[in-house]
Amino acid sequence: MLIIEPSFIVREGVKTLFSQMGLAYRVDEVETLRDNLPRLIEKFNPQLLLVNQEQLFRQWAGNRSSAGFSGLIIAGICYGEMASHHGAHVDFSLNIHSPKPVIMQQMQEMLQKSGLAGTANESESISERETEVLRFVALGLTNNEISEKLYISVHTVMTHRKNITRKLGIKTVSGLTVYAILNKIVEAGELKGSSRE
Amino acid sequence: MLIHQDMKMAEVIHLNHHLLHVINRFGIQLGYGEKTVSQLCQAHDIPLSFFLEIVNTFHDPSYFPIENMLQFKASLLINYLHQTHRYYLDFRIPEIANYIKRLSDDKAFSEDIKGLLQHFFNQYTSELTTHINKEEQRVYPYVLELERFLSSEHSDQALIQRLKAYSIHEYEEDHDDVEAKLFDLKNILIKYIPEPTDSRILNLILHELFELERDLNNHAHIEDLILVPIVDKMEQAFHARTVSS
Numbered sequence: 001m002l003i004i005e006p007s008f009i010v011r012e013g014v015k016t017l018f019s020q021m022g023l024a025y026r027v028d029e030v031e032t033l034r035d036n037l038p039r040l041i042e043k044f045n046p047q048l049l050l051v052n053q054e055q056l057f058r059q060w061a062g063n064r065s066s067a068g069f070s071g072l073i074i075a076g077i078c079y080g081e082m083a084s085h086h087g088a089h090v091d092f093s094l095n096i097h098s099p100k101p102v103i104m105q106q107m108q109e110m111l112q113k114s115g116l117a118g119t120a121n122e123s124e125s126i127s128e129r130e131t132e133v134l135r136f137v138a139l140g141l142t143n144n145e146i147s148e149k150l151y152i153s154v155h156t157v158m159t160h161r162k163n164i165t166r167k168l169g170i171k172t173v174s175g176l177t178v179y180a181i182l183n184k185i186v187e188a189g190e191l192k193g194s195s196r197e
Numbered sequence: 198m199l200i201h202q203d204m205k206m207a208e209v210i211h212l213n214h215h216l217l218h219v220i221n222r223f224g225i226q227l228g229y230g231e232k233t234v235s236q237l238c239q240a241h242d243i244p245l246s247f248f249l250e251i252v253n254t255f256h257d258p259s260y261f262p263i264e265n266m267l268q269f270k271a272s273l274l275i276n277y278l279h280q281t282h283r284y285y286l287d288f289r290i291p292e293i294a295n296y297i298k299r300l301s302d303d304k305a306f307s308e309d310i311k312g313l314l315q316h317f318f319n320q321y322t323s324e325l326t327t328h329i330n331k332e333e334q335r336v337y338p339y340v341l342e343l344e345r346f347l348s349s350e351h352s353d354q355a356l357i358q359r360l361k362a363y364s365i366h367e368y369e370e371d372h373d374d375v376e377a378k379l380f381d382l383k384n385i386l387i388k389y390i391p392e393p394t395d396s397r398i399l400n401l402i403l404h405e406l407f408e409l410e411r412d413l414n415n416h417a418h419i420e421d422l423i424l425v426p427i428v429d430k431m432e433q434a435f436h437a438r439t440v441s442s
């Protein structure tokens with residue numbers, strides 16, 4: 001993401017609001033459009049550009065597709081209502097006087113349209129194979145033992161375990177065991193006598 | 198906004214009530230009246246800059262006390278860290294254990310689930326206790342002994358050998374599994390338990406867990422960013438002195 005805006009306070013505000021959406025991505029900042037825009041875009045290669053609208057139209061009245069960045073999502077930062085004839089040049093127009101919910105909604109759309117945020121959560125349920133691995137983890141088997149039981153490499157076992165942890169948000173063996181019991185992947189009775197952790 | 202010496206202590210709490218427990222650890226109790234931070238520190242014989250660094254690192258996790266940190270006496274810091282340990286073990290953990298016990302009378306959960314949660318929490322508590330004991334019995338005494346050695350003239354060979362045998366860098370951050378367990382417990386409660394008919398006690402437990410996590414993070418932050426550099430400096434002084442003698 002690239003922000004071109006002369007006001008420090010406005011830049012900080014834009015960054016703060018984006019950070020409230022809890023996503024991490026690189027943010028570059030430029031104060032003014034002294035360099036020409038295509039060069040800046042080449043340099044930073046952003047997926048999303050937020051640019052002070054005044055500056056944008058003073059510097060660049062050219063045609064967007066001919067300027068060679070048709071894939072880029074552009075949002076103008078404006079300090080009031082946007083003149084209608086400018087609308088064609090930008091995908092979004094962020095009026096700094098808008099109330100917070102409106103701005104947050106627009107920012108959410110910018111992130112989605114530019115591909116910085118997924119449009120929908122991918123399915124986070126664990127696969128059948130991962131369930132098998134999880135079952136053995138809960139039963140207290142080591143990666144080596146699991147690899148022998150399932151005829152897969154230790155490396156593959158570790159990949160499965162990483163994916164399980166990522167999908168479930170559970171990191172420890174005892175946490176995974178609780179999950180496995182709650183979801184009837186193992187019976188509490190099966191665990192008796194197995195030494196865990 | 199940073200907390201500064203001329204703020205009234207009451208304003209500090211209005212700004213961030215999570216600081217209540219932190220301020221207690223300095224021996225300052227409620228009933229602040231109109232007293233400012235600096236007045237209360239003076240009344241309780243607490244070095245003002247030390248108080249400010251500690252509350253500000255808690256208040257703003259991105260606050261980094263570069264300028265002032267090396268001036269503090271290690272014993273001052275150890276005393277604070279020791280107070281936080283007592284707070285976890287004597288207050289916060291029993292508080293959560295109480296809530297978990299209250300769950301056992303709650304018809305909203307099956308016996309199995311109560312047992313699982315109880316067991317998991319017990320595991321967590323014992324790991325946390327082990328970790329804390331290690332610091333209290335190994336790390337802190339070493340630092341205090343090192344400080345005593347540097348502030349006196351004596352050159353007891355046995356003590357020198359003992360100090361040489363250890364370094365603060367050996368004290369690795371093995372907070373990891375303790376941290377991960379707390380993280381897991383939160384997610385299990387938030388996402389994976391079967392829907393209860395009433396969540397109120399679970400809400401209280403979760404609230405406590407989030408508070409505990411925040412406090413533990415700050416504790417680790419103070420150890421890494423303040424304690425370790427101070428001890429590092431002391432170790433350099435120690436080696437300079439024992440090499441030349």
